[in-house]
Amino acid sequence: MITKLPALLLFAAALLAAPARADHGLSLGQPPKYAAGFPSFDYVRADAPKGGTLTLPLPGGFDTLNPFTLKGDHESGMAMLTLDTLMEKSWDEPFAVYGLLAEDVRVAPDGLSVTFRINPRARFHNGDPVLAKDVAASFNTLTADPAAAPMYKFYWGDVARVETPAPRTVVFHFKQRNSELPLILGELPVFSHKSYPKGLASAANTPPIGSGPYRFAKAERGRQSEYRRDPQYWAQNLPVRKGRYNFDTVRFKYYKDDSVRIEGLKGGQYDFMQENVARNWARAYPEAALQKRGLAKHEWTHRNTAGMQGFVMNTRKPPFDNILVRRAMVESFDFETTNSRMFYSAYRRSNSFFTNSELAARGRPEGAELALLNPLKAQLPPQVFAQDAPEPPRIDAAQGVRPNLLKARALLEQAGYRYRNGVLVDKQGRPLAFEFLSPSKTYERVTAKWQRDLAKIGVKMTVRTADSAVFQKRMTAFDFDMTIVVYANSNSPGNEQAMYFGCEAARTEGSRNWAGVCLPAVEALLKKFEHFNSRTELVAAARALDRVMRHQYIVVPNWYADTYRVVYRDTLGFPATMPLYYSPMERALSVGWYRK
Known part of the structure; x- marks a missing residue:
């Protein structure tokens, strides 16, 4: 993620000087780029066609479909594809979020709480409405359940408590003022309170009940997983979702050895792949072999901080x-x-x-x-x-x-x-x-x-x-x-x-x-x-x-490298406008489409 901008007052901090008001988004370092009512992000094609299949390689394997536990090798697509978050991060700004499950957000004048109001259209895959009690249950499970990965507890460590004063209103109270906390709470993955009624440890291989653009379809012995696009996805016409998640089917194939990945690509098993090994990029992909499968090499620019x-x-x-x-x-x-x-x-x-x-x-x-x-x-x-x-x-x-x-x-x-x-x-x-x-x-x-x-x-x-x-x-x-x-x-x-x-x-x-x-x-x-x-x-x-x-x-x-090296099939389309801060696989999944 990220390049630098001139020093400006934090937008979130600016809210502290005025009475609390509902906002469509929050930003650190500058006012939000996208105004209320914006049609879609600049780096998407709003009318991108739906359809087709995207198959991607992933290293290793998995032995659990629960994405939140400390133990086990997690299947990689579950949280990314089946769960919505309160807010959606922009790829055009250092750190800015806009309403997804939350139709608006309010930061308290004293900076010690943030209130999210849930979109009344939001629905889980089981048909239930997304309510404040689900948001609270998701937060409490991730931060207090002993079986949860500890990173959640650290990430939101300054939250003192969460309250649900109304069915679609959730309030997070802070231990102290924390400038980024309202934004990173917007990244909370929300699942139904019915997902883990007995805790994560008793459901070590149970997928959460989500509200995201895809539904989990099947998994095969820790080697392959598949997701199907939800044609009735509740948020598909929201500004933060328009033109995104366009493939009917997303399939992940796991590999144990890097040579398997390379030969799999040349054999036509994958539609998109990022190459991180310079030697492979230089020698492992003969142009003639790629052309037979309708594949080609590309370099994508980015402005991410390399860490x-x-x-x-x-x-x-x-x-x-x-x-x-x-x-x-x-x-x-x-x-x-x-x-x-x-x-x-x-x-x-x-x-x-x-x-x-x-x-x-x-x-x-x-x-x-x-x-x-x-x-x-x-x-x-x-x-x-x-x-x-x-x-x-x-x-x-x-x-x-x-x-x-x-x-x-x-x-x-x-x-x-x-x-x-x-x-x-x-x-x-x-x-x-x-x-x-x-x-x-x-x-x-x-x-x-x-x-x-x-x-x-x-x-x-x-x-x-x-x-x-x-x-x-x-x-x-x-x-x-x-x-x-x-x-x-x-x-x-x-x-x-x-x-x-x-x-x-x-x-x-x-x-x-x-x-x-x-x-x-x-x-x-x-x-x-x-x-x-x-x-x-x-x-x-x-x-x-x-x-x-x-x-x-x-x-x-x-x-580090300041470009991404990717190989993909000529049946994939991408918007002409590149985002600034992104990961290649996330871009392929989120804003790419199948060209018939």
Whole structure:
């Protein structure tokens, strides 16, 4: 999601200065782009034809149709296709939402509550009307049920209680003012209160009763799932839904091995696919083979913030509880050679948790950012103030990786390791060794050179490739030394930062605090994302957090691309106007259509 705009007063905050009124939408950072009564989003074709089938590949498999539980491998389409949310996010703005299940929204003058009024036309697939009690039940299930994934509890953690003063009116009361909370509550997936009357644990494989554009049709042994468009979908003529969800049938086919996905595409099994591997993009799709199936390669532009993809180190246990060891890992990774030899120089290096955006820290702290950091000076290393924001090291083409490996070994010696018989050992004689947990064989290739380079300085890295079920189980329990993750961030960061870096998340299995970060200074900075009065304040908070976390060296930064590489069939049509902030599969599903 996301590019930067000039600092403006928050639209949501502006509501606080006036009596509460009903609004068709809310926005952070600027007034909403779309006025009340707008016909449709600019990036859709409002009269797109309905019909046809869209078949998509997905990695892994699934063993549950319940999308909300912590346990199990979830089927990917259920929440996306069968559940409506209170509001719909715009892909043209950093963060703006417009009415879907909620026909209007009111933020209280004191900023301590938000009221949604449910559209009287809204219907669940079983014919029941969508009511406030369903919204309350959905929220309470996701945030209070012990079997629910913990991210929901963190995401809406500032909600004190939910009330239903009228059948179609739901009010969320806040513990404190939180600028983005009215908007992210608009993202609440709503299901019928009849869905899980005995809780999520007693319905581990039960789909929710939703009101979305598709109905679940069938699943086959964790390898395929299918959805059928609801021709009577209640919201199909709303501005936020017009011209969208046009395929009669959406089918997901799951694969275990990447070669199966590639051959499946060339064999005509899929209609659309995103390719994330540069080598595959360069070599795996001969034009002649694609043409036989009516397929072609395309590159879609976007302005999404890249966040941070990287090799995350689990600081909960040795050796990565030592920052010097973590810094050595960052120094030792040869991105430049990896990029040129394996990725056909297709990528740029990630350098921030907000890569490719104005939210990334630069140089030394100053202005509003420095004002946030100064009160925390005693809790932060002096480098935060005395040095530029850390950038990933570069490998000189003439000298190769050797100078960087020497720096890495020097850091490890500072950490107390000594070189003996070709191996680095600690004071007890234990070798410096760790396991890289990989979700795909793709990373065996990426890490092979790094393994050899680390071995040159006496460090042993073993690579364990796990299937999707084992990988997810180990990630949930934080049972890894190092693995690959993506800190997905938007141009309007908020409560999700606590999921990445908060102490409570660090202690909660299944959270996204993979590194185990728990620092007093970070806890203080996370509070700055709860309430702010201007875009300037949000940018300063993001830069301060980014700077502090980069000085912790919890990830070995990877890479990003500023275009999406996609392959799709010539029977698919897409609007001429591209959105700014989107994901390729979501665009294909949501605004594409079948051309007869």
